[in-house]
Amino acid sequence: MPQGRIQGVQKADERCQERKRLGPSAPVHFWTQRKLRASRLMSLKTFTIIAYRSAGAAEERAITMIPALLLLGLTALVVPSMxxxxxxxxxxxxxxxxxxxxxxxxxxxxxxxxxxxxxxxxxxxxxxxxxxxxxxxxxxxxxxxxxxxxxxxxxxxxxxxxxxxxxxxxxxxxxxxxxxxxxxxxxxxxxxxxxxxxxxxxxxxxxxxxxxxxxxxxxxxxxxxxxxxxxxxxxxxxxxxxxxxxxxxxxxxxxxxxxxxxx
Structure with missing residues (x-):
């Protein structure tokens, strides 16, 4: 039997064993819900990574701006505006x-x-x-x-x-x-x-x-x-x-x- 068919049969057996374990109460769309939960989990991980990177970039920009803000403050003290x-x-x-x-x-x-x-x-x-x-x-x-x-x-x-x-x-x-x-x-x-x-x-x-x-x-x-x-x-x-x-x-x-x- 070709290798692809053997893998397909194995996956089908796994699904059958999972359904037997869950019993007759398992809904027909069980696997669809499972895929949806996996997709949502992946989206959450992706969002967390993006948010972390954005926060890091904002912090880097803030650190870069500190010398400029200090310079403006010193200028205001040394050269007062009248x-x-x-x-x-x-x-x-x-x-x-x-x-x-x-x-x-x-x-x-x-x-x-x-x-x-x-x-x-x-x-x-x-x-x-x-x-x-x-x-x-x-x-x-x-x-x-x-x-x-x-x-x-x-x-x-x-x-x-x-x-x-x-x-x-x-x-x-x-x-x-x-x-x-x-x-x-x-x-x-x-x-x-x-x-x-x-x-x-x-x-x-x-x-x-x-x-x-x-x-x-x-x-x-x-x-x-x-x-x-x-x-x-x-x-x-x-x-x-x-x-x-x-x-x-x-x-x-x-x-x-x-x-x-x-x-």
């Missing part, structure tokens, strides 16, 4: 036209201001992180701090070992020698924080003296008061700018330029 200020939006200020007198002619006008701001922003990038850190702590607009650094010392370009030509004012933000003892070196974060704190006090002083002024008037007055204090000039309570908005207009326009370029 999109607001407690003293108003510098971008919303309308800076008046800059009047050029004979004395101011060499360094006056919107075109000259823009050229100097474009040159200064390259040097300001070196101090961007400490400026933004100080601004965050004092709730100031970093663009305003950058603008005063640009206006006062052209980001250190006009200084000699940190001092102005008269050796009366010191550092990036030109701290008046008679006002306070300087903190830190002339271009340090300590210096930026010290002078920015004086700026905040100046703005608060104007707010206290003129509670009915609009926020932009108070901010302008605070900038003028800062300039007067640093230069040891009398501060006129009724008009901190003393009728001259040249300094304020320059600072505001520089701040608006720097804000458009990332500060």
């Amino acid at each position: 999109s607001y200020s407690c003293y108003g939006d510098i971008s919303a200020l309308q800076a008046p036209m800059i009047s050029c007198t004979a004395v101011r002619a060499p360094d006056c006008g919107l075109a000259m201001l823009r050229r100097s701001a474009e040159a200064d922003i390259i040097r300001l990038r070196r101090y961007e992180i400490p400026i933004k850190r100080v601004a965050r702590n004092l709730c100031l607009d970093p663009a305003l701090i950058a603008a005063i650094i640009s206006q006062e010392s052209r980001v250190g370009q006009l200084l000699n070992n940190g001092w102005d030509q008269t050796r009366r004012k010191y550092g990036l933000m030109q701290l008046g020698r008679q006002l306070q003892q300087p903190f830190g070196s002339w271009d340090s974060e300590e210096h930026i924080n010290q002078c920015s704190t004086i700026l905040v006090r100046a703005i608060n002083e104007v707010q206290a003296n003129h509670p009915t002024w609009t926020w932009d008037q108070q901010l302008r007055g605070g900038i003028c008061t800062y300039h007067a204090k640093m230069g040891n000039i009398n501060v006129y309570e009724e008009d901190p700018c003393n009728g001259d908005d040249y300094y304020t207009a320059n600072v505001i326009r520089r701040a608006q330029f720097f804000k458009r370029h990332g500060f």
